[in-house]
Amino acid sequence: MEVLKCIKLKADVEDPIRNDEEGLPLSxxxxxxxxxxxxxxxxVMVGMKTEMxxxxxKASLVHTFLQQPRFxxxxxxxxxxKGGLKWVNKKEVDLDKHVIVPMLDPNNIESPDKFVEEYTSNLSKTGxxxxxxxxxxxxxxxxxxxxxxVAVFRVHHSLGDGVSLMSYFLTCTRKTCNPEEPPTILIIQKVNPSKSSGRFRGKFIKSWLAxxxxxxxLVDVVMFLAMALSILHDTKTPLKGSVDA
Known part of the structure; x- marks a missing residue:
């Protein structure tokens, strides 16, 4: 039997790059x-249900990503x-340079899926x-x-790894039913329906494995001692050379 277990996210995320630590060397x-x-x-590619x-x-980014000094x-x-590179906080960020909205004409695009794939591929070739x-x-x-x-988010790997970036991305989102509450992630947790029989079986398996x-x-120790005392010798195989060799 499987049940869903909730994981609640915290709205505030601490970051080592704070405004009072400007000039901190890169890791x-x-x-x-x-x-x-x-x-x-x-x-990262994110599909939307409606047109963006x-x-x-941009107004939302002011209260989310722009509140994170690392970004x-x-x-x-x-x-x-150390290392020759350091973090320097930029007081003002021009969102128009970071939010790119290309002018697209759907009538002139034969395959939108292929277009998005090629567009994303080209982003990986530029910096x-x-x-x-x-x-x-x-x-x-x-x-x-x-x-x-489709929204395509590109970030340099030096800002964080996939886990940290995804965690921060989730903290920037809110529930549709409650805009003030962070989302809740559901994970699957397996539960044994027969706890008594399962508990006895588990103990038996653990005891047998022990x-x-x-x-x-014990066998390995005895074999090692026998080999060390020359009571037993290595098995002769075609790959084993002679002592004289």
């Missing part, structure tokens, strides 16, 4: 992602800090200048087979 892993052969971007309004999204900071070269926070959002108001519109482990360990 070794973050510096690695700035190497020419290791410059990696994380690209860029102005509404408003620059990677500045400084030889006086974001270090003179601006290294993330951007592309809003494609184009109907595909799965969604009415006995087998003890026996195998």
């Amino acid at each position: 070794p892993m973050a510096r690695l992602f700035h190497k020419p052969d290791s410059s990696i971007y994380i690209i 309004n860029p102005e509404v999204i 408003c900071s620059l990677h500045v070269k400084d030889e006086t800090v 974001i200048k270090m003179s601006m926070p290294m993330r951007d959002l592309h809003l494609l108001n184009l109907r595909t087979s799965d969604a009415e519109s 006995i087998v482990l003890f026996w195998n360990t």
